Amino acid sequence: MRCPFCGNVDTQVKDSRPAEDHVAIRRRRYCPACAGRFTTYERVQLRDLVVIKKQGKREAFDRDKLERSIRIALQKRPVDPERVDQMISGIVRRLESMGDSDVPSDKIGEIVMETLARIDTVAYVRFASVYKNFQAADDFEDFVSELRPTEAADGDGKS
Numbered sequence: 047m048r049c050p051f052c053g054n055v056d057t058q059v060k061d062s063r064p065a066e067d068h069v070a071i072r073r074r075r076y077c078p079a080c081a082g083r084f085t086t087y088e089r090v091q092l093r094d095l096v097v098i099k100k101q102g103k104r105e106a107f108d109r110d111k112l113e114r115s116i117r118i119a120l121q122k123r124p125v126d127p128e129r130v131d132q133m134i135s136g137i138v139r140r141l142e143s144m145g146d147s148d149v150p151s152d153k154i155g156e157i158v159m160e161t162l163a164r165i166d167t168v169a170y171v172r173f174a175s176v177y178k179n180f181q182a183a184d185d186f187e188d189f190v191s192e193l194r195p196t197e198a199a200d201g202d203g204k205s
């Protein structure tokens with residue numbers, strides 16, 4: 047693994063241990079050339095996912111990008127970082143298990159929102175509002191109304 051600081055390819059693994067409830071292996075690495083330390087994660091990858099964008103553009107699925115957007119949504123929220131890692135792994139596993147390597151980008155957004163809604167309402171609204179900026183503005187109203195599960199549960203008399 048190449049050192050991210052100096053580019054030396056000859057780095058050493060100092061410590062390996064299970065992470066994210068044994069879904070990943072976390073390795074602490076050391077670069078003898080510059081004394082830099084960094085961490086890598088090893089995870090099961092069931093398939094190479096390709097994201098299909100709105101205009102049909104194809105792009106390799108990027109777990110880091112997904113993780114960044116979720117962490118931004120969860121900023122300063124009282125959610126355990128380990129739980130966030132598990133959540134991201136769960137989302138990726140779901141995407142990988144959908145039976146097709148091609149995943150529409152709005153399907154990913156949908157799964158992320160569904161997962162966030164269960165973990166943290168504020169993060170969910172943040173993510174949904176950013177995500178929905180790309181969609182019709184009135185769609186967001188539907189999402190906000192979905193945030194009231196008790197009212198929705200007895201809604202069989204209405205509509």
Ligand SMILES: [Zn+2]
Nearest residue numbers: 049052077080
């Ligand atoms: Zn180095």
